[in-house]
Amino acid sequence: MKLLIVIGTRPNFIKVTQFKKLARERGNFDIDIVHTGQHYDQAMAGVFFEQFKLQPDHFLSLRGDGPADVFGHMIADLGSYMQDTRPDVVMVPGDVNSTLAGALAANRMGLPLCHLEAGLRSFDRAMPEEVNRILVDQLTDTYFVTEQSGLDHLKEEGLDVKSGTNAAHLVGNTMIDTIVAFDEQIQANPILKDLGIDRGRYILMTMHRPSNVDNAEGLNFILEVIRDVARDQKVVFPLHPRTRKKCEEFGIWSEMKALSNIVLVEPMDYFTFQHLIAHASTVITDSGGIQEETTFRQVNCVTLRENTERPSTLDIGTNTLVTRNLDAIRACLEQPKAGAIPPLWDGQATHRILDILA
Template sequence: MGKSKKSIHLVAAARPNFMKIAPLYLALKDQDWADPKIVHTGQHYDVNMSEDFFKDLGMPAPQVHLGVGSGSHAEQTGHTLIAYEKVLLEQRPDLVVVVGDVNATVAAALAAAKLGLKVAHLEAGLRSFDRTMPEEINRVVTDALADLLWTPSADGDANLAREGVGGQVRRVGNIMIDSLELMRPQIEKLQPADDLRRIKEPYGVVTLHRPLNVDDPAKLGLICETLASVSQTMPLIFSVHPRTRKRLEDGGLFDSLANRPGLHLSEPLSYLPFMSLLWRSSVVITDSGGLQEETTYLRIPCFTLRPNTERPITIEQGSNRLCTPEELGALVAESLESPRPEKPLPELWDGKTAARVVESIKAFLRQN
């Protein structure tokens, strides 16, 4: 590769992105040929949703901060595209790594591709086949632009082959598991915060943020009724996303939920405190993508309030189940009476994905 180090941008925007770039950053910084830089677009600007995550995951402060902030899909995408293009024109990295499926993912990929820079997509090939999801549009466009596509599972390979993408496809496994294993010692020894310590096991963890569930007042009201009902038989810890909190407050639902004795509403938690709660939980109720994977690895029953998932392997080989709010109560009750599933873990979900990605980058940059 020559004597000069290769400049590699790792672009992060939202909480799941941080967990995906951490193991890769730590693996790359130990390479004598690599100069990794963290680019934080600023899509999540709440301290618990961003800066604390870098500390928890052992990463330095981002070397580049775009300060994009919140806004509509078009605003976030456009602002990221404009701000990141300026950085790319100045720095011209040898490789831009984008992760996941948020607006910054597709914006950064587009900015780099239009300048003739090489783009790699970590967590490529995932598909829900639901174009009403903004994330699905981001996935499809990013994969069409990428020169190097790292998939977490065989279904990702098959989806990319079907679409005829032009980039190199490499199955590397699930980088989220690397983060989990990287932080396992701290997660296992961390005690819950004082306000959560009194909650006795078994308990469930709840996260909700997708427009499908929180933007429709009637749907959100039904979900709240279901959570209130479930909490009568099992304590629930609801880590409330800022978007969801606003919708709950706008609909007059927040105070009634907060007053339920079995429901414990918390601010968004940074990675270590959240994973500590998740580690000890008996059930997870979510619409998140990453939690479907983490619960599969930990073999915790997960009920995903969505009609589809871009991670079907979590259903086929994991403990994840798609469901409606109407089905949720009975499914949670059933799971508490059943032993945890003991299915084998998906291939390459072994905590060594970052090492495989580093070798892939090294080979790719040697060729290009």
């Protein structure tokens, strides 16, 4: 069977690292990975692909004037690639624009579509990712679901069971498969020694969502949080390019750099960042994937958002949602949340998916 996987961002790639390895072991799959170029930085990508010892088979040339034009070209180029390669099945992971473009191209080419991370819902249509998730699931034939909420949402939308073998399957989380597969390299990473920080004695922070960094109010609240929590523990803050740009635009970059007990660093490679997650006392974030990674690591997580599409991290895991409330954040640090790991987050999700597709 020839399986085409469409990716476009680093989080996408993290979710599919084990497919080619397991396909080689099984011998009954030909895995083709195409990168749309949605988010592609050569300097970072080279390190990223080298760590996983895995390169996409094909890169599209991102082109167009403006978001709509770029998106249209992405669909057209993916359609042409599918016509040339004729896969048996197309898989799209996640919820980014490349996910939707891959789904639309597969639909127009009459190819069966699988959605990895199907059924997740934040119920916030102001988020482009939420719109992408809803539209992709409407086009999907086979749903691969990471948590029970995904099954529940698909059932509510009448999408959980279709004719023949097409249905929703709770398979676990392929992002956890990547952590498990590379945990030896993650644990051996020297970043804490390099920074002179002890395990469990620092807070890791990441912020990049428009609601938090595209306005002065959000950025000033982040500064307020850092000032408060850094009185007790060092804060390690890998700066997303968007976040740094907005700090400069709103004139608070010099103030950010002047904060005490904070380590501002450039975006990190996968092994380094995962080591920081694994040994932090708490992670403060607005990322979706980090909510899952901290739950798997059983690390206290404070998510600065009004909603999440990953409720298992709240109901089962170590995650807590907070809004712009410093007292609530302080309470989360004083009483870290104890949690468990959701069912099937065991490093075997990719195996289950290939079993279903075989």
